[in-house]
Amino acid sequence: MNATLRQRLTLFVGGTTALVIIALIVPFALGLRRMTEERTIATVTAEAQKVAQAAALEGDRAASRDLVDLGTDRFDGTSVILPDDQVIGAPSAVPEIERARDGVSFVDWEGGRAVVYAPAYGESGTVVTRMVITPAELHRGVTGATAELVLLGLLLLGIAVGAAHLLAGRLITGPIDRLVESANALQDGQLDTRAPESGPMEITALAQALNRLARKIKDLLASERESVADLSHRLRTPVTALRLDADSIADPEVAERFRSHVDHLERTVDAVVREARLPPGPSASPMCDVAQVVDERVAFWSALAEEQGRRLRVHLPKGPAWGRIDTHDLTAVVDVLIDNVFAHTDEGVPLEVSVMITPQRFVALLVEDGGPGLPSADVVARGRSGGGSSGLGLDIVRRAAIAAGGALELGRSRFGGAAVGVLFAPAADPERPRRFSPERLRRDRKRGRRRRARTMLPAIRRSQVSG
Numbered sequence: 213m214n215a216t217l218r219q220r221l222t223l224f225v226g227g228t229t230a231l232v233i234i235a236l237i238v239p240f241a242l243g244l245r246r247m248t249e250e251r252t253i254a255t256v257t258a259e260a261q262k263v264a265q266a267a268a269l270e271g272d273r274a275a276s277r278d279l280v281d282l283g284t285d286r287f288d289g290t291s292v293i294l295p296d297d298q299v300i301g302a303p304s305a306v307p308e309i310e311r312a313r314d315g316v317s318f319v320d321w322e323g324g325r326a327v328v329y330a331p332a333y334g335e336s337g338t339v340v341t342r343m344v345i346t347p348a349e350l351h352r353g354v355t356g357a358t359a360e361l362v363l364l365g366l367l368l369l370g371i372a373v374g375a376a377h378l379l380a381g382r383l384i385t386g387p388i389d390r391l392v393e394s395a396n397a398l399q400d401g402q403l404d405t406r407a408p409e410s411g412p413m414e415i416t417a418l419a420q421a422l423n424r425l426a427r428k429i430k431d432l433l434a435s436e437r438e439s440v441a442d443l444s445h446r447l448r449t450p451v452t453a454l455r456l457d458a459d460s461i462a463d464p465e466v467a468e469r470f471r472s473h474v475d476h477l478e479r480t481v482d483a484v485v486r487e488a489r490l491p492p493g494p495s496a497s498p499m500c501d502v503a504q505v506v507d508e509r510v511a512f513w514s515a516l517a518e519e520q521g522r523r524l525r526v527h528l529p530k531g532p533a534w535g536r537i538d539t540h541d542l543t544a545v546v547d548v549l550i551d552n553v554f555a556h557t558d559e560g561v562p563l564e565v566s567v568m569i570t571p572q573r574f575v576a577l578l579v580e581d582g583g584p585g586l587p588s589a590d591v592v593a594r595g596r597s598g599g600g601s602s603g604l605g606l607d608i609v610r611r612a613a614i615a616a617g618g619a620l621e622l623g624r625s626r627f628g629g630a631a632v633g634v635l636f637a638p639a640a641d642p643e644r645p646r647r648f649s650p651e652r653l654r655r656d657r658k659r660g661r662r663r664r665a666r667t668m669l670p671a672i673r674r675s676q677v678s679g
Contacts, residue, residue: 217384217388218384221385225373229369230369249351252326252349253319253345257319260317260328261341264332264340268335268339295337311329325346328343328345329341383412387408387415391418391419394426398429403433455478457470498541500537502535502575503567504532506526506567506577509546510526520560522554522560522561523563526565529569536616536636536638537615541616545577545608548606550563553581556583561627563581564580574636576633577634580626580629581625582628583630584629585630612634619634
């Protein structure tokens with residue numbers, strides 16, 4: 213799992229602070245250890261010097277033994293070497309004694325212990341005092357002081373990490389989160405949303421740029437809607453002229469069919485005008501009975517299918533099939549799919565339209581024909597077509613399916629021609645659509661029961677919804 217920006221900033225500050233604390237504590241602890249050693253050795257050397265001088269002044273063994281006992285109370289291994297090489301206390305190596313008798317105090321290290329030699333001159337010769345300092349006595353207090361430094365460093369590290377986490381949230385990630393919320397609101401169509409222009413200078417500049425972009429998008433969208441509405445309004449004049457021409461047709465059947473086409477064109481123009489006049493922004497989720505709309509549109513196209521000698525069949529579920537798409541958009545989708553079959557296949561080619569409900573409650577629309585199949589893999593791309601058309605039809609279907617929370621899938625029909633499957637999210641509680649294929653939908657319809665749509669067979673084109 214990737215760490216968030218706030219976590220990364222906190223870790224960075226914590227790591228940097230830890231390195232600084234370590235860089236300070238380690239040299240300080242080593243220096244404290246060395247300073248304690250030097251201080252202890254200096255103290256013991258002075259004490260040894262006093263014992264040696266006292267022994268040299270007393271001059272007898274009994275007094276020297278008392279002095280040794282006094283030194284042993286604090287330092288183990290204390291001994292006094294008299295001028296006649298007699299040792300009172302712990303024994304000592306002769307070479308070291310001879311070196312001390314030269315009148316020089318020194319420290320000898322033996323396995324981590326410090327051995328202090330201190331000479332003193334008396335009437336009978338040089339008296340040498342030898343004291344042993346154990347490692348525990350040599351570094352007395354260093355461990356406690358180091359532990360206090362470590363605790364202080366941990367306290368400072370905790371304060372630094374807490375402050376970094378708090379400041380990163382207030383100054384950086386907080387404004388960024390508000391920017392993300394504003395961008396998501398704009399994506400949902402709330403074009404009046406504006407990002408708060410607060411925080412560091414860079415984030416403020418980003419918020420200002422996002423707000424300018426939102427205002428520009430709103431202005432462009434309003435201008436585009438006005439242009440579409442004006443263009444659609446201009447179409448009413450030729451539609452009215454077509455209606456007048458329909459009244460002059462002598463054949464009643466042809467005139468009635470012509471009038472129905474004109475009515476459908478007029479309703480389409482009115483719908484475009486109404487949609488263009490709607491203010492931009494989020495709206496309630498659309499819904500319609502897909503089965504009912506498909507049944508109506510198939511009935512509308514059945515007259516032309518009969519005229520061309522096409523076998524047009526429709527398969528619908530027993531009950532309603534509510535999908536998250538409005539009637540106008542679904543009508544356009546069905547008309548585009550059926551019109552493509554009439555426009556790009558020969559007369560007499562069979563056509564089947566089916567509506568099914570998947571186990572996830574998605575509504576599937578399947579259109580199959582017995583034509584030559586799809587010309588290329590680019591037929592869904594806007595403006596591309598291998599059949600001499602504008603190349604906009606399937607792109608309109610794809611965008612309508614995505615807007616309805618579904619997907620568009622292309623494949624091969626059971627007649628050997630093209631199969632187009634369109635998936636619509638359910639009107640309530642939509643889930644992410646599973647992958648499907650026209651072949652799978654056809655088999656599910658044939659078996660007469662709801663089956664789970666699994667991984668599709670190889671298809672020419674896939675357009676899967678991302679959310």
